[in-house]
Amino acid sequence: MEHNWFEREVRRMGESITCYPDFLLYQIGETQGQYGVGFIIKQHSKQYVKEFIGISERIAILNMKLPGYKKLWSIVQIYSPTEQSNSVTINNFYQNLNEAIQKHTHENLIVMGDFNGQIGARRSGENAILGQFSYSNKTRSKNGEIITNFALESKLTILNTMFKKNRKSMGTWISPDGKTKNEIDFIMTNRNSYFTNFTVIKRFNFNTNHRLIRTELQINEPKKTRPRQDLRNIKLNEQQLEQITTALRTELRDFEENTKQLETQDKYNYMENAIKTQIKLIADTKMMQREYYQQPL
Missing domain, CATH: 3.60.10.10 (Endonuclease/exonuclease/phosphatase)
Structure with a gap:
């Protein structure tokens, strides 16, 4: 309708x-x-x-x-x-x-x-x-x-x-x-x-x-989609880079074992997704902090 x-x-x-x-x-x-x-x-x-x-x-x-x-x-x-x-x-x-x-x-x-x-x-x-x-x-x-x-x-x-x-x-x-x-x-x-x-x-x-x-x-107002973040434009400080490094060490500790059955391209995709996931987690944390501090007291 x-x-x-x-x-x-x-x-x-x-x-x-x-x-x-x-x-x-x-x-x-x-x-x-x-x-x-x-x-x-x-x-x-x-x-x-x-x-x-x-x-x-x-x-x-x-x-x-x-x-x-x-x-x-x-x-x-x-x-x-x-x-x-x-x-x-x-x-x-x-x-x-x-x-x-x-x-x-x-x-x-x-x-x-x-x-x-x-x-x-x-x-x-x-x-x-x-x-x-x-x-x-x-x-x-x-x-x-x-x-x-x-x-x-x-x-x-x-x-x-x-x-x-x-x-x-x-x-x-x-x-x-x-x-x-x-x-x-x-x-x-x-x-x-x-x-x-x-x-x-x-x-x-x-x-x-x-x-x-x-x-x-x-008939109903369309839902507004949250704009996608461009991870290439996210600026990280030294502390955040260290957090990502530590998280990736943990995430990729068993990389060889988890990917030994995969083709080369699939191994690349596995690693790329792991990196993007960690960057996005940091970016979302930054966004939440910014929204919190912008709230009126």
């Missing part, structure tokens, strides 16, 4: 929460028929909702405590100004977005919505924010430059690019005449390793030229 996140844009007036038989609708909008954002929460998931925060008709935040995760998730729904908007409008939007993230979001973060820009192919130095599966090789648009800069500064990965899909299925916007497709809706996160899939849903009975986009989050 996985959590599914959908991009949702609404165009209704005012701010409200409406309960329906199967879902909960939160929406905020100020300009009739033009702007607005919101969230649809299934009834069985509304118990996990902590709060809705309406920033503007272009930005809304949902904070949730998901089962299987220790810390809260923040989902920021946005509707960016178009490419034709003036620079003041665009800059104000991203300034408001950055302030909203700093003030109202938690450690686990998703930013999603209609970004109204094309990011094109991944460039050098963008591996942290873009995967290898771009929708098109079109030139990155003006808004696309701002989108990727925002992702870099916020340390967010664009999930659209992380999973291999049929290129024909990746477009998120279709022109009214059906001849032009673009990818301008994105889902970003600072926890990309927690997600298992991204999908553009082609068929959805709703009056819009945007396609619904969906990502899937693992």
